[in-house]
Amino acid sequence: MTRATTHPAPMTARIPGSKSITNRALLLAAAAVGTSRLRSPLVSADTVAFRTALSDLGFTVAALDHDEVWEVAGAGRGPTGSSAVWCEDAGTAARFLAPFAAVGNGRFVLDGSAQLRARPLRPLADTLTALGATVTTEPGGALPMTVETGGLDGGTITVDGSLSSQFLSGLLMSAPLMRTPVRFTVHNLVSRPYVNMTLTLMRRFGAQVTEQREGVIEVHPGGYSATDLTVEPDASTASYVFAAAAITGTAVTVPGLGHGSLQGDLHFVDVLQRMGAQVRIADTATTVTGGDRLRGGFCADMGEMSDTFMTVAAIAPLADAPITIRGIAHTRLKESDRIAAVAENLHALGVATDTGHDWLTVYPASPTGARIACRRDHRIGMAFSVLGLRIPHLTLDDPSCVAKTFPGFHQELRRLFPLSAPVI
Ligand SMILES: O=C(O)C1=C[C@@H](OP(=O)(O)O)[C@@H](O)[C@H](O)C1
Numbered sequence: 001m002t003r004a005t006t007h008p009a010p011m012t013a014r015i016p017g018s019k020s021i022t023n024r025a026l027l028l029a030a031a032a033v034g035t036s037r038l039r040s041p042l043v044s045a046d047t048v049a050f051r052t053a054l055s056d057l058g059f060t061v062a063a064l065d066h067d068e069v070w071e072v073a074g075a076g077r078g079p080t081g082s083s084a085v086w087c088e089d090a091g092t093a094a095r096f097l098a099p100f101a102a103v104g105n106g107r108f109v110l111d112g113s114a115q116l117r118a119r120p121l122r123p124l125a126d127t128l129t130a131l132g133a134t135v136t137t138e139p140g141g142a143l144p145m146t147v148e149t150g151g152l153d154g155g156t157i158t159v160d161g162s163l164s165s166q167f168l169s170g171l172l173m174s175a176p177l178m179r180t181p182v183r184f185t186v187h188n189l190v191s192r193p194y195v196n197m198t199l200t201l202m203r204r205f206g207a208q209v210t211e212q213r214e215g216v217i218e219v220h221p222g223g224y225s226a227t228d229l230t231v232e233p234d235a236s237t238a239s240y241v242f243a244a245a246a247i248t249g250t251a252v253t254v255p256g257l258g259h260g261s262l263q264g265d266l267h268f269v270d271v272l273q274r275m276g277a278q279v280r281i282a283d284t285a286t287t288v289t290g291g292d293r294l295r296g297g298f299c300a301d302m303g304e305m306s307d308t309f310m311t312v313a314a315i316a317p318l319a320d321a322p323i324t325i326r327g328i329a330h331t332r333l334k335e336s337d338r339i340a341a342v343a344e345n346l347h348a349l350g351v352a353t354d355t356g357h358d359w360l361t362v363y364p365a366s367p368t369g370a371r372i373a374c375r376r377d378h379r380i381g382m383a384f385s386v387l388g389l390r391i392p393h394l395t396l397d398d399p400s401c402v403a404k405t406f407p408g409f410h411q412e413l414r415r416l417f418p419l420s421a422p423v424i
């Protein structure tokens, strides 16, 4: 006998575009010959900072159709002249625009918020210096950074990718504008799927780039040509609505994210599946359906999708056994020390944790309400807001921190879950 099971009809979430694709495409389009159009770009603090920085470097980016399309007039080269660029809080802006400045011609000063100034940049400064640019930074290799350059020859570059993959992505994207071929050898690379995204988008803009073998990448001179690109919804952002479905026994579909996505963070749904949710990835949409119980009792390596580890950690107290997340040492160097920030907030909610240099264990609990300390980290704010769907009296000390990647986050959570979304 078969038992009929009923599934809730999926709600459709409105997830804005990928930050990582938007900021890569902006840079590649500026470097290309011709005019490119980006459809459905992310419009948030990180991407507006990137767009403004490109304008300050002399490139024209026009917002059309109420920001539905960003049109970029490519110059076929790096920036020229003398300018100052403000990267705000955006790691991708500092790490992608410093090499782009270095393949230009002139004097460029990059700076950003106190939060961004505290994040590592030294491997990039050292590599650009080795390639022939004159680079000055604050002691320790931090912003503000001044780059004086007449363009770069290529050659052989060894990159340490243990702190961030963004150094490698930034250098790769500017390599086709160097005068000779560049051969990269990469060690200890974290967040590898973001480098795959970089290589795919470089090829889409016409670059000649080959990966000889794991960790050895060759880029040929020849620049980029303009293209039109539709930006996928952001998979890291989608993690919040997928997690919300998993803990509320509802179903949420994100259209536009499916097989063939450029974003490694879509694998976050594999962790939800281990927690007992049903996951269906189709060609152009992904649906997560929550069950009546959340399972724990496993250890997940989230090093390749570390922007989503806080989403798992925040809902983990609701699981029936402990969950350990490992491979996340580099998340201590992001908008906040994310392992410490998650543990601190879970403790405030009455949840026990253990932590180590690169791991965190969260124990089952019945969390009580608390005021979440966001540390100006958008992902702390969004991840704990999801937990707020299941516990009363959860508030954020800084709800506006979500603007870095999803200014409309609280409205969308309330639209999807009008009865249980926390009153922020
Ligand atoms: O290249 C990118 O677009 C990104 C790479 C990742 O950083 P790390 O390489 O520092 O882990 C990720 O955390 C960040 O949000 C975006």
Ligand SMILES: C=C(OP(=O)(O)O)C(=O)O
Pocket (backbone or CB within 6 Å): 089, 090, 091, 092, 307, 334, 335, 379, 405
């Ligand atoms: C780490 C992040 O951002 P970035 O490094 O691009 O500032 C993030 O969005 O979680």
